[in-house]
Amino acid sequence: xxxxxxxxxxxxxxxxxxxxxxxxxxxxxxxxxxxxxxxxxxxxxxxxxxxxxxxxxxxxxxxxxxxxxxxxxxxxxxxxxxxxxxxxxxxxxxxxxxxxxxxxxxxxxxxxxxxxxxxxxxxxxxxxxxxxxxxxxxxxxxxxxxxxxxxxxxxxxxxxxxxxxxxxxxxxxxxxxxxxxxxxxxxxxxxxxxxxxxxxxxxxxxxxxxxxxxxxxxxxxxxxxxxxxxxxxxxxxxxxxxxxxxxxxxxxxxxxxxxxxxxxxxxxxxxxxxxxxxxxxxxxxxxxxxxxxxxxxxxxxxxxxxxxxxxxxxxxxxxxxxxxxxxxxxxxxxxxxxxxxxxxxxxxxxxxxxxxxxxxxxxxxxxxxxxxxxxxxxxxxxxxxxxxxxxxxxxxxxxxxxxxxxxxxxxxxxxxxxxxxxxxxxxxxxxxxxxxxxxxxxxxxxxxxxxxxxxxxxxxxxxxxxxxxxxxxxxxxxxxxxxxxxxxxxxxxxxxxxxxxxxxxxxxxxxxxxxxxxxxxxxxxxxxxxxxxxxxxxxxxxxxxxxxxxxxxxxxxxxxxxxxxxxxxxxxxxxxxxxxxxxxxxxxxxxxxxxxxxxxxxxxxxxxxxxxxxxxxxxxx
Amino acid sequence: xxxxxxxxxxxxxxxxxxxxxxxxxxxxxxxxxxxxxxxxxxxxxxxxxxxxxxxxxxxxxxxxxxxxxxxxxxxxxxxxxxxxxxxxxxxxxxxxxxxxxxxxxxxxxxxxxxxxxxxxxxxxxxxxxxxxxxxxxxxxxxxxxxxxxxxxxxxxxxxxxxxxxxxxxxxxxxxxxxxxxxxxxxxxxxxxxxxxxxxxxxxxxxxxx
Numbered sequence: 111x112x113x114x115x116x117x118x119x120x121x122x123x124x125x126x127x128x129x130x131x132x133x134x135x136x137x138x139x140x141x142x143x144x145x146x147x148x149x150x151x152x153x154x155x156x157x158x159x160x161x162x163x164x165x166x167x168x169x170x171x172x173x174x175x176x177x178x179x180x181x182x183x184x185x186x187x188x189x190x191x192x193x194x195x196x197x198x199x200x201x202x203x204x205x206x207x208x209x210x211x212x213x214x215x216x217x218x219x220x221x222x223x224x225x226x227x228x229x230x231x232x233x234x235x236x237x238x239x240x241x242x243x244x245x246x247x248x249x250x251x252x253x254x255x256x257x258x259x260x261x262x263x264x265x266x267x268x269x270x271x272x273x274x275x276x277x278x279x280x281x282x283x284x285x286x287x288x289x290x291x292x293x294x295x296x297x298x299x300x301x302x303x304x305x306x307x308x309x310x311x312x313x314x315x316x317x318x319x320x321x322x323x324x325x326x327x328x329x330x331x332x333x334x335x336x337x338x339x340x341x342x343x344x345x346x347x348x349x350x351x352x353x354x355x356x357x358x359x360x361x362x363x364x365x366x367x368x369x370x371x372x373x374x375x376x377x378x379x380x381x382x383x384x385x386x387x388x389x390x391x392x393x394x395x396x397x398x399x400x401x402x403x404x405x406x407x408x409x410x411x412x413x414x415x416x417x418x419x420x421x422x423x424x425x426x427x428x429x430x431x432x433x434x435x436x437x438x439x440x441x442x443x444x445x446x447x448x449x450x451x452x453x454x455x456x457x458x459x460x461x462x463x464x465x466x467x468x469x470x471x472x473x474x475x476x477x478x479x480x481x482x483x484x485x486x487x488x489x490x491x492x493x494x495x496x497x498x499x500x501x502x503x504x505x506x507x508x509x510x511x512x513x514x515x516x517x518x519x520x521x522x523x524x525x526x527x528x529x530x531x532x533x534x535x536x537x538x539x540x541x542x543x544x545x546x547x548x549x550x551x552x553x554x555x556x557x558x559x560x561x562x563x564x565x566x567x568x569x570x571x572x573x574x575x576x577x578x579x580x581x582x583x584x585x586x587x588x589x590x591x592x593x594x595x596x597x598x599x600x601x602x603x604x605x606x607x608x609x610x611x612x613x614x615x616x617x618x619x620x621x622x623x624x625x626x627x628x629x630x631x632x633x634x635x636x637x638x639x640x641x642x643x644x645x646x647x648x649x650x651x652x653x654x655x656x657x658x659x660x661x662x663x664x665x666x667x668x669x670x671x672x673x674x675x676x677x678x679x680x681x682x683x684x685x686x687x688x689x690x691x692x693x694x695x696x697x698x699x700x701x702x703x704x705x706x707x708x709x710x711x712x713x714x715x716x717x718x719x720x721x722x723x724x725x726x727x728x729x730x731x
Numbered sequence: 732x733x734x735x736x737x738x739x740x741x742x743x744x745x746x747x748x749x750x751x752x753x754x755x756x757x758x759x760x761x762x763x764x765x766x767x768x769x770x771x772x773x774x775x776x777x778x779x780x781x782x783x784x785x786x787x788x789x790x791x792x793x794x795x796x797x798x799x800x801x802x803x804x805x806x807x808x809x810x811x812x813x814x815x816x817x818x819x820x821x822x823x824x825x826x827x828x829x830x831x832x833x834x835x836x837x838x839x840x841x842x843x844x845x846x847x848x849x850x851x852x853x854x855x856x857x858x859x860x861x862x863x864x865x866x867x868x869x870x871x872x873x874x875x876x877x878x879x880x881x882x883x884x885x886x887x888x889x890x891x892x893x894x895x896x897x898x899x900x901x902x903x904x905x906x907x908x909x910x911x912x913x914x915x916x917x918x919x920x921x922x923x924x925x926x927x928x929x930x931x932x933x934x935x936x937x938x939x940x
Contacts, residue, residue, distance in 0.1 A: 285766040293759045327777030339869025348872035
């Protein structure tokens with residue numbers, strides 16, 4: 111019991127197959143989610159080791175640790191690994207696990223395509239990481255032509271093939287998420303009642319769907335240039351190297367929102383729960399998310415200011431414009447916390463760390479939108495600092511927030527708070543120590559992607575500080591791994607709703623059964639679980655912002671009568687079977703056994719008892 | 732309580748509800764296919780963007796010496812073939828919507844034959860260009876663009892031919908009916924998309940000089 115990942119009674123019913131076979135062939139969105147998350151975390155560790163190699167080399171002037179060729183491979187594959195093998199699969203995995211639960215669905219829309227999407231990740235990872243054995247891929251993560259079109263290493267071709275695989279995986283995943291979100295929502299769960307993590311996953315999926323195929327076409331052209339004598343990016347044959355930059359960044363800029371929008375979603379789930387308030391400005395937040403997605407397609411050339419081939423005022427203007435919806439999100443988070451009863455559990459610490467540090471990343475990004483400033487710091491450590499403030503302090507902090515927040519739902523046990531806080535502070539200090547000095551180095555003119563620097567340039571101290579910070583980030587993964595290890599060996603005694611949260615994923619058991627829900631609570635607002643638990647109290651709380659049009663105000667009149675598990679419209683399918691119950695499973699599902707130590711009311715139990723009252727399954731209705 | 736019984740009634744007066752669990756609106760599988768076609772459109776948009784970018788930055792277009800890329804006769808013929816196959820594919824959809832399985836099989840057979848003929852003619856066209864005109868994918872950027880654009884389109888036609896073959900086999904087994912034929916609708920949507928891409932390619936490569 112102690113070493114199984116799921117409680118035995120929650121496995122597949124009647125299955126006699128081994129757990130290895132079960133995990134290799136699963137189409138359950140929760141298991142696929144766990145596979146994604148585990149694979150992604152492994153890639154995080156591998157990419158982290160590459161980063162430490164880079165920082166070790168840069169700690170002091172001179173070439174001591176790696177030679178220039180290996181250095182080029184390390185920083186290139188560090189970026190590729192972190193972006194394509196860590197952050198993207200990690201968000202896909204978290205969304206895989208959580209989004210169907212938040213929607214009250216039993217699974218994704220296309221479960222087998224979901225499994226296919228996952229299994230492309232290890233294949234792509236093998237190609238990309240295997241490129242080390244074939245000369246590496248020392249072309250930077252955005253693979254600029256003509257270098258990428260002429261580098262003779264076979265590793266580059268492996269990298270390109272791996273990226274096409276990962277891209278196809280993400281496109282199929284995006285189709286799956288969009289179809290799930292539009293077709294699988296629980297009755298009453300209108301678009302404007304969807305949790306913000308779902309909204310952000312939706313916008314992210316749209317970005318993936320429309321940006322990844324473009325870079326796939328570019329990679330195909332690059333592959334033809336490299337292997338079949340094509341001339342797309344070769345001026346001697348009539349081609350145009352800047353064309354690659356256009357194609358790449360048309361994908362590359364939506365890509366950075368693909369990496370950060372789910373983080374916005376996670377923070378928007380966590381901040382209201384740990385502030386004991388509804389999210390401030392739900393509608394504004396949804397619109398801000400959608401407009402970031404739309405604007406994301408109109409700013410790609412701000413990565414190409416120095417090419418002289420783009421219309422600067424247009425792209426500078428639209429880049430500044432993106433600061434507006436992002437600013438709205440910041441104000442919404444702060445206003446949500448304002449006057450709330452804040453609890454500083456580890457997920458909230460990470461969310462607040464995200465808000466404070468992502469602000470720095472956002473601001474130094476806004477500097478880069480200023481064209482003359484961009485001319486000055488382009489390709490310096492300012493840019494390195496910016497991307498790491500938004501991706502480490504942004505995405506990584508939000509990923510840890512999400513892991514601490516949903517770990518009890520996925521495993522049935524909470525991660526240790528003390529170790530979590532230790533990890534947070536090491537990571538917080540390490541991140542700032544590693545990346546803040548790089549602002550100064552960039553302003554001082556230190557160029558990125560060079561293995562060495564002059565000892566008399568005055569950059570030694572700042573680089574040494576940065577390296578110490580990088581190692582602190584590396585060290586911070588140790589308390590996390592230890593935390594996961596000891597927690598999984600301990601008792602699975604977390605309540606179904608340990609954080610007193612708002613959204614549907616907490617309305618089922620921890621971890622959820624294969625079929626997710628016995629019955630669904632009625633959905634009358636964007637906080638169905640809050641209504642369920644506190645509806646009667648909230649009905650009398652006139653101080654709540656229940657103005658007309660506010661979604662969380664719509665439940666007040668009838669809230670007192672609402673009971674968990676009252677049959678809702680559409681909770682039975684055509685044959686009269688309750689939805690969410692797998693065929694052939696009796697209402698007395700094995701997971702009804704109370705778990706020792708469960709302190710809060712067992713909602714699934716209450717749900718089931720209530721659901722049975724009106725009519726037995728199979729009776730004509 | 733209404734005649735529909737106690738289960739539905741209490742919440743019927745509630746505001747707008749979701750299209751719950753895939754029971755209303757567009758079929759989920761068809762939605763998936765349409766989204767996939769959306770991503771395919773962006774894939775070809777990347778290729779077309781490359782074409783127009785290179786064309787705009789070239790002093791002369793088509794490059795000197797390229798006078799054998801002409802719309803007549805073969806490209807115009809294959810365009811007619813593909814458009815005709817789109818018509819027959821739509822006929823197949825209309826036939827099965829009317830529950831006419833024999834009509835479905837007939838229309839699918841014709842569509843499949845036209846798709847295969849298109850592929851053979853494309854291979855023949857490539858053969859002539861490669862041997863008679865010594866024009867390959869490595870013949871400068873124009874050759875790269877020509878073969879990449881038409882080649883990826885041909886690959887998609889091949890994918891469509893496979894799709895039509897699958898639903899043809901399924902319809903021969905009587906798997907489709909007026910109520911249950913979502914695979915036919917999906918393959919038809921994909922086939923129309925492939926057809927539209929060819930029309931855009933034909934105009935771009937052969938007509939816009």
